[in-house]
Amino acid sequence: xxxxxxxxxxxxxxxxxxxxxxxxxxxxxxxxxxxxxxxxxxxxxxxxxxxxxxxxxxxxxxxxxxxxxxxxxxxxxxxxxxxxxxxxxxxxxxxxxxxxxxxxxxxxxxxxxxxxxxxxxxxxxxxxxxxxxxxxxxxxxxxxxxxxxxxxxxxxxxxxxxxxxxxxxxxxxxxxxxxxxxxxxxxxxxxxxxxxxxxxxxxxxxxxxxxxxxxxxxxxxxxxxxxxxxxxxxxxxxxxxxxxxxxxxxxxxxxxxxxxxxxxxxxxxxxxxxxxxxxxxxxxxxxxxxxxxxxxxxxxxxxxxxxxxxxxxxxxxxxxxxxxxxxxxxxxxxxxxxxxxxxxxxxxxxxxxxxxxxxxxxxxxxxxxxxxxxxxxxxxxxxxxxxxxxxxxxxxxxxxxxxxxxxxxxxxxxxxxxxxxxxxxxxxxxxxxxxxxxxxxxxxxxxxxxxxxxxxx
Amino acid sequence: xxxxxxxxxxxxxxxxxxxxxxxxxxxxxxxxxxxxxxxxxxxxxxxxxxxxxxxxxxxxxxxxxxxxxxxxxxxxxxxxxxxxxxxxxxxxxxxxxxxxxxxxxxxxxxxxxxxxxxxxxxxxxxxxxxxxxxxxxxxxxxxxxxxxxxxxxxxxxxxxxxxxxxxxxxxxxxxxxxxxxxxxxxxxxxxxxxxxxxxxxxxxxxxxxxxxxxxxxxxxxxxxxxxxxxxxxxxxxxxxxxxxxxxxxxxxxxxxxxxxxxxxxxxxxxxxxxxxxxxxxxxxxxxxxxxxxxxxxxxxxxxxxxxxxxxxxxxxxxxxxxxxxxxxxxxxxxxxxxxxxxxxxxxxxxxxxxxxxxxxxxxxxxxxxxxxxxxxxxxxxxxxxxxxxxxxxxxxxxxxxxxxxxxxxxxxxxxxxxxxxxxxxxxxxxxxxxxxxxxxxxxxxxxxxxxxxxxxx
Numbered sequence: 017x018x019x020x021x022x023x024x025x026x027x028x029x030x031x032x033x034x035x036x037x038x039x040x041x042x043x044x045x046x047x048x049x050x051x052x053x054x055x056x057x058x059x060x061x062x063x064x065x066x067x068x069x070x071x072x073x074x075x076x077x078x079x080x081x082x083x084x085x086x087x088x089x090x091x092x093x094x095x096x097x098x099x100x101x102x103x104x105x106x107x108x109x110x111x112x113x114x115x116x117x118x119x120x121x122x123x124x125x126x127x128x129x130x131x132x133x134x135x136x137x138x139x140x141x142x143x144x145x146x147x148x149x150x151x152x153x154x155x156x157x158x159x160x161x162x163x164x165x166x167x168x169x170x171x172x173x174x175x176x177x178x179x180x181x182x183x184x185x186x187x188x189x190x191x192x193x194x195x196x197x198x199x200x201x202x203x204x205x206x207x208x209x210x211x212x213x214x215x216x217x218x219x220x221x222x223x224x225x226x227x228x229x230x231x232x233x234x235x236x237x238x239x240x241x242x243x244x245x246x247x248x249x250x251x252x253x254x255x256x257x258x259x260x261x262x263x264x265x266x267x268x269x270x271x272x273x274x275x276x277x278x279x280x281x282x283x284x285x286x287x288x289x290x291x292x293x294x295x296x297x298x299x300x301x302x303x304x305x306x307x308x309x310x311x312x313x314x315x316x317x318x319x320x321x322x323x324x325x326x327x328x329x330x331x332x333x334x335x336x337x338x339x340x341x342x343x344x345x346x347x348x349x350x351x352x353x354x355x356x357x358x359x360x361x362x363x364x365x366x367x368x369x370x371x372x373x374x375x376x377x378x379x380x381x382x383x384x385x386x387x388x389x390x391x392x393x394x395x396x397x398x399x400x401x402x403x404x405x406x407x408x409x410x411x412x413x414x415x416x417x418x419x420x421x422x423x424x425x426x427x428x429x430x431x432x433x434x435x436x437x438x439x440x441x442x443x444x445x446x447x448x449x450x451x452x453x454x455x456x457x458x459x460x461x462x463x464x465x466x467x468x469x470x471x472x473x
Numbered sequence: 474x475x476x477x478x479x480x481x482x483x484x485x486x487x488x489x490x491x492x493x494x495x496x497x498x499x500x501x502x503x504x505x506x507x508x509x510x511x512x513x514x515x516x517x518x519x520x521x522x523x524x525x526x527x528x529x530x531x532x533x534x535x536x537x538x539x540x541x542x543x544x545x546x547x548x549x550x551x552x553x554x555x556x557x558x559x560x561x562x563x564x565x566x567x568x569x570x571x572x573x574x575x576x577x578x579x580x581x582x583x584x585x586x587x588x589x590x591x592x593x594x595x596x597x598x599x600x601x602x603x604x605x606x607x608x609x610x611x612x613x614x615x616x617x618x619x620x621x622x623x624x625x626x627x628x629x630x631x632x633x634x635x636x637x638x639x640x641x642x643x644x645x646x647x648x649x650x651x652x653x654x655x656x657x658x659x660x661x662x663x664x665x666x667x668x669x670x671x672x673x674x675x676x677x678x679x680x681x682x683x684x685x686x687x688x689x690x691x692x693x694x695x696x697x698x699x700x701x702x703x704x705x706x707x708x709x710x711x712x713x714x715x716x717x718x719x720x721x722x723x724x725x726x727x728x729x730x731x732x733x734x735x736x737x738x739x740x741x742x743x744x745x746x747x748x749x750x751x752x753x754x755x756x757x758x759x760x761x762x763x764x765x766x767x768x769x770x771x772x773x774x775x776x777x778x779x780x781x782x783x784x785x786x787x788x789x790x791x792x793x794x795x796x797x798x799x800x801x802x803x804x805x806x807x808x809x810x811x812x813x814x815x816x817x818x819x820x821x822x823x824x825x826x827x828x829x830x831x832x833x834x835x836x837x838x839x840x841x842x843x844x845x846x847x848x849x850x851x852x853x854x855x856x857x858x859x860x861x862x863x864x865x866x867x868x869x870x871x872x873x874x875x876x877x878x879x880x881x882x883x884x885x886x887x888x889x890x891x892x893x894x895x896x897x898x899x900x901x902x903x904x905x906x907x908x909x910x911x912x913x914x915x916x917x918x919x920x921x922x923x924x925x926x927x928x929x930x
Contacts, residue, residue, distance in 0.1 A: 207780070218893050219741065221791060222863025223887075227754050289684045290818050301681065308780075310782075311781075312689060312693075312772075317768035321619060321827065322555065323664065323791060359747075405680055
């Protein structure tokens, strides 16, 4: 196995515009699935196959000839985001271009480069040993960017076939270049709409301004009642279930190479940060719930002037859940808070669109430790444990349906431009990722086996 | 002249979608202007013509063959509001439908039906007498719903040509069905946008929720800072210039047939009224400033879920001005209040789109009295004097540039759904309006002539 061959394969993979949200690319998404299946065959996963269903196919394969060894469920996705806006790309999104040690293309980091890490690690071990050190079940999907309906239904219906000791999810990023990183916590989400109604019809602001309730004003009142200027959420009971990070975790976060000024200027690109006073930036993102308004529909927002008192407003919003919080409970708390915040003359109701639980993996879990060790060996530095403020729904599904933790081994970088023009993936991380993954599988075979022997002794 | 012909003409007129705010309908607006000009020709105003310029054309014509008689400047507008939301109309907005003595269409009451009252009154007098009892100058515009830029510039530049004793503005409503009404006061308006910016780019709510400022949240904070839940506006100095109504006017308003419960249930169609405590509903609408949000643009408001922290929000809003207030001063006060209300991490700026002063006419003016008499004769009841909460910028312009009062003879009804789906106009008022307008022109010719004779005796 050579690096040149790996690079060639990644370029082939990136040339397929597998944009899952765009019906015009349905054929390309299918082509990407077939390409992945063929690579798994070449890696020695003889039974790799497409699982067709509504939506885009899953790619499944397994190798279960290591009795007594742990079983890992390997996950990544082969679909990509749309490349718009196209005019901001320096090279075309589906013609991979190598510059300064990076490969630029839509899907380079999210998630084709990382899927290839899994495939090439398997291929390398098979080529060398003719076998794998652990059992693996491979579940790749093509709908991650559009909600993952297919994999969600499949998981719920095939819990026995997919049973494993842990999942390995290759779809996250490192905290900083050259810093091996394990993400052990994710926020959950409750996404929905607040529907505000003040009248059966829009009214003229001349004829009724001063006496008629205004749905847009009512929406603003509800929104400001739910979150104050300090970023504190005023939803009764919301913070009750939040698990604070341990003092050791807080101390570790404080040692991370994080510069608040740089973060503000380069990433947030704003005048000032907001949020709960007295709580660190990383804790606010990783371990505190947040409430965000995504947009408010209703009234007149076009060009020109229309003097209407809107009768309806729809606030699109979400709450990110910190570990400890439960989506159903938060949704109910939010619904109640919306009702309570609704001003005179208005009716308001919160409707949930979708929800995902937060997750937190015990850093002392033996497989997590082995993963950290493998990365530390390859990168030559101690692996740091971080969390992410985002939600990776598949992690919640693995926990819910299979009862297993997810090991988030990710090799992206913070400036990889995910979902944006000029997405890239660092080639050094591609090769180090393959090596780290290979070592992890080897360690996993040894160490857990030993522990099992110890346990039965 | 027959009622059937009048109705046929109104239907023709209403079929033209002369939506002045929408560039796609520029041709239709022009078509409406041409239609109006042709009707004036048929009514005997031989020199009626379009006045082209930036924006939509004016229609001008005059008949000045009554020496010694007063000159009236007749005003109405042929443009209409957009019909959105289309799905709430029972019949299409530009296919006039007659039901229960009303004609339903966008522009039926505002203002095509009322413009036709002027045209048909002239036509009727000309047909009967071959002349008019007073001098008239006719000035119709096609930009009333978008700020009236063209007519405003034209007025400022042609004050001598447009000189008159009074203007007759046909664009208001009666206080109640069958109750002849003269409107002697109007609110002004300052319409604009609050531009809120928090970052150079929209951000992912998972990665930045809890630390990044949110332009939509900031917009909500500004909006709620500007007006509280009681409807009191918190713009420093805003109430300083408000002229309170006289005790006599307040007493007259208290005698009007106004039922607050009915007003709430039938017109506002809401759960409760809002607004400043301790001030009557009519005074809140007619003699107090109001602040309304018309819509908030920005972020994601489409179907489905997008977890974006919006970097920009644009609040479309307006303040209605009570008599006594000055648009420039209110715009400056609002701009300052917006800056003061802007939260940390956001920049906010108020930009004025257009403004119009409030106005108040002396009810003892002889032409106002003659107008009240003409209406009382046709409707068989004493004419009441009211005000309107709306803004008719042209009234302020007539006062500013020509130094003349405006007689607001309006025949709309409170439930005509102006600017809303299912706009209508009462056909009985169309026909009574033509008769009342005709009588007023006759009385105006006689009475003012007599007064002038008395004055010179």
